[in-house]
Each structure stands twice: as C-alpha cells, then as structure tokens.
Amino acid sequence: MNAEHKPAYGYSTQLLSTSLEAWQKQVWQPAVEAQPERQEQFLTQSMRWDIKPLYTPLDLEEIGFRYEADLGFPGQAPYTRETRPTGYRSRLWAMTQVTGFGTGEDSAKRWAYMLEQGLDSLIIEYDLPTTNGYDSDHPLARGEVCRAGMALDSLQDMEDALNFPLDKLNNIMSVCNAPQPVNLAMLIAALEKKGKALDSIRLMMPNAILIEYTCVGRYIFPPKHGLRIATDVIEYVIRNHPTWAPLSVVGAQLYAARANPVQEIAFSFAIAKSYIDALLERGFHIDEVAPYVRHITGIDTDFFESVAKLRAYRKVWGRIMRDQYGAQKPESLRLQLMSSPGTMDMTLQQPLNNIARLGIQMLACAAAGGAYTINTPLHDEAHALPSEEAIAIGASIHNIVAHESGVADTIDPLAGSYYVEYLTRRVEDAVLEEMEKIDAMGGALKAIEEGYFQRKLAEQQNARNRAIESGERKLVGVNYLVKPGEKREIEIFRLDDSAEQRQLERLRKLRASRDNSKVQRHLDAVRAACRDGGNLVPPILAAVKDYVTHGELCQVMREEFGEHDPNALTPDI
Amino acid sequence: MSMSAPIRILLAKMGLDTHTIGVTVLAKGLRDAGFEVIFSGFKQTPEVVAASALQEDVDVVGVSSLSGGHMRYMPHLLELMREQGLDDTLVILGGVIPEEDIEALADIGVDRVFTMGASMDDIVAYIRRAVAEKRGEALA
Numbered sequence: 001m002n003a004e005h006k007p008a009y010g011y012s013t014q015l016l017s018t019s020l021e022a023w024q025k026q027v028w029q030p031a032v033e034a035q036p037e038r039q040e041q042f043l044t045q046s047m048r049w050d051i052k053p054l055y056t057p058l059d060l061e062e063i064g065f066r067y068e069a070d071l072g073f074p075g076q077a078p079y080t081r082e083t084r085p086t087g088y089r090s091r092l093w094a095m096t097q098v099t100g101f102g103t104g105e106d107s108a109k110r111w112a113y114m115l116e117q118g119l120d121s122l123i124i125e126y127d128l129p130t131t132n133g134y135d136s137d138h139p140l141a142r143g144e145v146c147r148a149g150m151a152l153d154s155l156q157d158m159e160d161a162l163n164f165p166l167d168k169l170n171n172i173m174s175v176c177n178a179p180q181p182v183n184l185a186m187l188i189a190a191l192e193k194k195g196k197a198l199d200s201i202r203l204m205m206p207n208a209i210l211i212e213y214t215c216v217g218r219y220i221f222p223p224k225h226g227l228r229i230a231t232d233v234i235e236y237v238i239r240n241h242p243t244w245a246p247l248s249v250v251g252a253q254l255y256a257a258r259a260n261p262v263q264e265i266a267f268s269f270a271i272a273k274s275y276i277d278a279l280l281e282r283g284f285h286i287d288e289v290a291p292y293v294r295h296i297t298g299i300d301t302d303f304f305e306s307v308a309k310l311r312a313y314r315k316v317w318g319r320i321m322r323d324q325y326g327a328q329k330p331e332s333l334r335l336q337l338m339s340s341p342g343t344m345d346m347t348l349q350q351p352l353n354n355i356a357r358l359g360i361q362m363l364a365c366a367a368a369g370g371a372y373t374i375n376t377p378l379h380d381e382a383h384a385l386p387s388e389e390a391i392a393i394g395a396s397i398h399n400i401v402a403h404e405s406g407v408a409d410t411i412d413p414l415a416g417s418y419y420v421e422y423l424t425r426r427v428e429d430a431v432l433e434e435m436e437k438i439d440a441m442g443g444a445l446k447a448i449e450e451g452y453f454q455r456k457l458a459e460q461q462n463a464r465n466r467a468i469e470s471g472e473r474k475l476v477g478v479n480y481l482v483k484p485g486e487k488r489e490i491e492i493f494r495l496d497d498s499a500e501q502r503q504l505e506r507l508r509k510l511r512a513s514r515d516n517s518k519v520q521r522h523l524d525a526v527r528a529a530c531r532d533g534g535n536l537v538p539p540i541l542a543a544v545k546d547y548v549t550h551g552e553l554c555q556v557m558r559e560e561f562g563e564h565d566p567n568a569l570t571p572d573i
Numbered sequence: 574m575s576m577s578a579p580i581r582i583l584l585a586k587m588g589l590d591t592h593t594i595g596v597t598v599l600a601k602g603l604r605d606a607g608f609e610v611i612f613s614g615f616k617q618t619p620e621v622v623a624a625s626a627l628q629e630d631v632d633v634v635g636v637s638s639l640s641g642g643h644m645r646y647m648p649h650l651l652e653l654m655r656e657q658g659l660d661d662t663l664v665i666l667g668g669v670i671p672e673e674d675i676e677a678l679a680d681i682g683v684d685r686v687f688t689m690g691a692s693m694d695d696i697v698a699y700i701r702r703a704v705a706e707k708r709g710e711a712l713a
Contacts, residue, residue: 128588128589128590128640129589132589132616134589140588140589140616140618141589142645143588143642143644143645143646144588144589144590144640144641144642144645147640147641147642148640148641215593216591217591217592217593217615218591257593257594258594347689347690348688348689348690349690382669382689383669383671384669384671458597458601461594461597461598462597462598462601462602465598465602465693469692469693469694478690488672492671495641566591566614566615566616567612567614567615
C-alpha cells in the first residue's frame with residue numbers, strides 16, 4: 001500500500017480483517033443463535049438500504065475513503081465537514097417557522113407573537129388564490145381566501161402585514177413562487193413605505209417555480225415562461241439588492257412529495273442547474289450567480305440517513321460548481337442550505353408524539369450542520385394551521401437542541417463514524433449517478449415537461465404507502481401502538497371565519513378609492529415587458545405602488561404567457 | 574360469486590388545492606383493487622365534477638381536500654348532484670378534515686369521511702360494501 005494513503009487510524013487491514021472474522025465467528029454468531037435479531041433485515045427508512053450489524057474501518061477502505069479528499073476541513077473543499085469554518089460555535093442557525101393566515105392585519109399579530117417567543121426570522125405563506133395569481137374576489141378564490149396563508153391583493157395588505165416592530169426581525173422569506181415578481185415588488189414597496197432601510201433586513205425568496213411543476217402545483221404559466229419570470233427576479237435582485245437571496249431550490253417540497261434523499265438532492269441540483277444556465281445566458285459569470293443559489297431541504301426521522309444526506313448535499317454541490325461550471329470563488333462552492341425538519345412526518349394520530357420526532361430531526365440538522373437557518377414544522381401540522389402553543393413548543397425545540405444537547409458545540413461531530421462516512425459516500429455516489437441520468441434526458445426542464453420527476457415521486461408515494469400499510473415500516477400511532485378510538489388530544493387553531501369577508505370588503509374599497517386612471521397604463525407597461533423580454537420587476541414595482549392588484553398583474557401575464565395544464569402534475573392518473 | 578360490473582369511481586379535486594399525493598396514491602390503490610378510476614383533473618368547480626359524475630355514470634364520487642375548502646364546495650357539489658338525480662351515487666371525502674366538520678358533512682349527504690392515515694384496505698372494503706348495498710347485491 002502506498003504509504004501516503006495509509007489510513008490514520010492505527011490499524012493494519014490484514015490484522016483487522018482477521019480479527020473481525022474471528023469476532024463474527026466466535027462472538028457474534030453464537031450470540032445471534034442464542035437470541036436472533038429483531039428483524040430479518042434492517043433497512044434505512046427512506047432509501048431502503050441494507051444496514052449491517054457493524055461498520056468498521058474496513059468499510060471505509062472498501063469505498064476508497066480518504067480523509068483529505070472526502071472530508072477536508074470546515075470551510076474548505078470538499079465542504080463535507082461544514083461550509084463555514086466555525087460551524088455553530090460562532091453563530092447558531094437562524095430559528096424560524098412558517099406562518100401566515102387571514103388578512104395582513106391577522107398575520108402581523110401572529111408574527112409579533114412569534115418574535116416574542118425568541119424567533120428572529122419569518123417564513124410567510126400566502127393563501128391559494130394569491131399563489132395561483134387570483135385576487136380574493138375571483139370566482140375560483142371562493143372559500144380559499146385567507147385559509148392556507150395570508151391573502152395578498154394589493155400593496156395595502158403587505159403594508160398591514162409589516163405593521164409590527166421590525167427591529168428584532170433579521171430575515172423574511174416570502175413564499176409566492178409563480179407570481180414572485182409581484183410579491184417582490186410589494187415587499188420592496190411596503191418596506192420603503194415603512195421607512196425601513198431595505199438592506200437592513202435580508203429578504204429571501206424561494207422563487208422556486210420549477211419545483212411547483214413537479215409536485216406542489218402552485219404554478220400559473222408554462223414551465224419555460226415560469227423559468228423566465230424567475231430569472232427576471234434573480235437578475236433584478238443581484239443587480240439592485242445584492243445582500244438578498246433571490247432563489248432557493250425547495251428540495252423540501254420534493255421531500256414532502258416523498259422523494260428519497262438521493263432523488264431530493266439530484267432533482268434539486270438538476271433544477272438549480274436550469275436556473276444557473278438561464279442566468280449564464282444573460283451574461284453573468286458563474287461566480288456572480290452561484291453564491292445566490294440556495295437550497296432548502298426536508299429532513300426526516302431516520303437520524304443517520306438525514307445526517308448522511310446533509311453532508312452529501314454540500315459535498316456534491318461544491319463538486320458540481322467546480323467541475324461542471326468552473327466556479328472558482330469559495331462562496332460559489334459553498335452550499336447555502338436551510339434545513340427543514342419534516343412536515344410530512346408529522347402524524348395526525350397522537351400528535352404530541354410529533355414533538356419527539358421534531359427533536360430527533362432537529363438534532364440531525366444541528367449535528368450534521370451546514371444550515372444557516374432551520375425551520376421547524378409544528379406538532380399539530382397534520383391538523384390545522386399551528387396553534388400558539390405549538391409555536392412556543394417549536395421555538396423551544398430549537399433552543400433545547402442548541403443549548404442543551406451539545407451537538408452544536410463542536411464542528412461536524414459525527415465525522416469519522418464508520419457508518420456515517422460509509423452512508424455519506426453512498427448517498428453521494430447515488431446522487432451523481434441520478435444526475436447523469438437527468439442530464440442525459442436534457443436537464444430538469446425536459447424532465448419536468450416529460451413527467452419524469454412526477455412519475456418517480458408517484459412511485460415513491462405508492463411504495464411508502466404500501467410499506468406503512470403492510471407494517472413493514474413502523475410509524476408509532478399510525479400502524480404501531482395505535483390507540484383505538486383515539487380522540488384528538490390537542491387544541492387546534494380555528495381560523496376566524498370572518499376573514500374572507502373582511503378581505504373582500506377591503507378589496508372592494510380599494511378598487512373604489514384608488515386612482516383607476518393609472519391602472520391601465522401600468523398594465524400596458526407590464527404587457528410590453530412580457531412581449532419585448534425586458535425585466536418584469538421594474539414595471540411591476542411601479543404598478544404596485546399605485547395599488548394595481550396582484551390578480552390584475554397576473555392576469556396580464558396569463559394573457560401573454562398562457563397557462564400550464566394542471567394535469568401535467570400527475571401524468572399517470 | 575356474483576359477476577357484478579366493476580365499480581366506477583370519479584376522483585375529484587376542487588378549488589385551488591393541488592395537493593397531489595393522496596389522490597395519486599388512491600388512484601393506484603383503487604385500480605389495483607379492480608375499480609375503474611376516472612380523475613377529474615385539478616382546480617375543478619363543483620359544476621364540472623357533478624357533470625362528470627353524471628356523464629361517466631359512476632358509482633362513487635371521491636373528493637380529496639387538503640386545504641380546508643371542503644365546507645364551501647361540498648354542500649354545493651351535493652346540491653348539484655341531487656338536482657341531476659344522482660342521489661344514489663356514493664359520495665366520500667378524504668384528506669385534512671377536522672373532526673368538528675364530520676357531522677355537518679354527514680348531514681348534507683357525504684356518506685363517509687376518511688381522514689389522514691386511513692388505510693387503503695379500509696377504503697376499498699368500505700366502497701365495496703356500500704356500493705353492493707346500493708346496487709342491492711350480496712357481497713362476494
């Protein structure tokens with residue numbers, strides 16, 4: 001063996017092989033015969049990969065593991081150990097939760113409460129009419145206004161929503177993918193009106209339209225126009241507000257649609273490449289755009305699979321940026337990640353059990369590191385929008401993991417575990433293989449148009465469902481330790497039913513009181529930009545300042561770009 | 574064993590709710606159980622769903638709802654179905670449905686609500702039993 005490649009663990013391969021074999025025969029075998037293992041086979045929860053009873057340095061040798069090449073040091077390539085040199089020792093992750101409901105005024109009250117609980121970042125969700133590009137008085141909006149998020153019809157709603165003390169707020173993430181330029185414009189205009197220096201808050205947008213076509217479904221326009229609109233937003237932000245974050249590829253949505261870790265990373269990176277290619281076509285250099293590409297991942301309850309996933313995420317990203325795009329700057333190679341423990345693992349049954357699940361997921365996120373923000377879903381997720389009690393418990397889970405568990409006190413504490421390193425490499429290799437397949441198809445846009453991602457996700461959904469129904473995969477409270485005749489043990493949040501009426505009344509008054517002579521002129525300007533390929537953000541920003549509504553602006557884009565067929569989401573039903 | 578016609582079911586999504594997993598998994602499970610499954614497509618109105626139920630001559634209409642819009646569109650759908658003489662069509666609803674709503678849904682004519690975690694076997698068994706009853710057949 002080459003001396004410089006000798007593992008630094010102080011063992012000889014040959015002696016170790018011999019002693020492992022002896023242990024298996026003389027110690028393990030008789031023990032298993034006396035007391036057989038609990039299961040015939042042990043599998044990771046999501047990949048369904050075989051788990052051996054014991055991992056040793058021999059497993060690392062088998063995969064050709066090399067410390068320098070596979071791990072390196074925090075803040076340096078290949079970034080497996082951490083993207084930032086000090087991990088969580090200098091600065092903890094930003095602690096956040098998703099929320100938004102009712103009118104702007106209702107949301108502002110809730111956000112003020114959340115900041116009082118010790119959170120410093122918000123993720124704003126909008127109702128379905130908003131994310132689908134309709135005003136609250138559109139016929140398709142009936143019954144959905146103010147429900148799954150905040151209603152946003154015009155700048156006045158955003159002004160109301162930001163009407164709380166902004167001094168403790170560090171980050172706002174605003175989730176409104178298809179109409180992102182309208183949403184961005186309203187946030188800029190509202191912050192300006194509040195007299196807030198725009199760069200004192202970090203505004204983040206997922207702007208993740210390509211994900212919507214694969215699973216969530218809150219799209220409006222056909223994919224190639226969706227990509228153009230998203231690229232306008234990214235370009236505008238890079239040029240005008242360089243400290244903001246105009247793109248996050250929401251792998252967490254793929255996770256929620258049951259993508260396994262390998263699929264989540266591979267599909268997300270393929271999607272990220274589509275955005276990057278579109279920006280490069282506009283004349284940017286890779287080192288100008290790569291630092292703006294962020295990712296959001298969904299983390300599930302299998303602790304080791306999650307840790308391996310998080311470490312492989314950052315390792316593969318740096319490699320793609322360097323090898324496929326020739327990126328040079330360290331900030332181009334460092335994956336910018338937000339981790340989101342798993343909304344989809346929150347069970348309806350025995351919802352208090354979800355607090356334990358969240359603890360495990362958060363622990364995996366904090367131990368694996370690499371996330372600048374961690375978002376917790378809440379234990380009542382499967383029942384309703386979160387109650388105030390659930391929000392407070394969610395904030396405590398962050399702080400218990402941060403301050404009591406010790407996992408955030410050294411960098412990448414699980415590195416060197418034979419199992420963790422073996423699994424990390426296995427995820428990495430499988431991701432690269434899947435990405436080659438997608439590249440061969442012609443990239444993410446093609447894979448979406450042809451339904452490849454959608455079909456793969458449907459297969460996963462069916463397989464997971466079968467595994468749970470057959471009992472092969474145990475879920476406490478769902479198919480194991482079930483309480484017959486269970487009654488809900490928690491209080492849930494009920495939305496005030498008057499919200500929709502209040503919102504409609506507000507919109508009616510706005511349409512009557514604004515200067516309607518200006519509206520048409522603004523809409524014409526937006527239409528012209530749709531046609532001539534000019535950036536859509538400036539004319540939309542001018543329009544929202546004169547209270548042109550969200551739905552009016554989306555309608556013009558609908559007329560110009562057409563609409564995407566909703567059934568493309570489920571090519572096989 | 575009776576040689577009855579296969580059970581036909583229309584799976585429907587109304588309003589702007591585009592949660593796909595439930596309806597995708599259900600379509601596959603019901604087909605595997607031998608049902609004929611028709612999917613309404615996403616973002617439909619109660620008018621379109623009621624018209625499809627009539628035109629496709631289905632035994633069952635299964636609505637999937639995960640965004641809380643069910644109390645608005647279910648009464649309207651059932652009213653339209655009654656107007657079209659579809660009183661005998663079994664109507665089931667699944668998804669995120671708060672317990673508090675279940676009684677009100679039964680009152681307006683929803684035959685059965687399945688909440689998250691309901692098993693495919695239970696759903697299939699329920700539909701077989703209820704359709705056989707409506708058809709006046711004995712269960713095989």
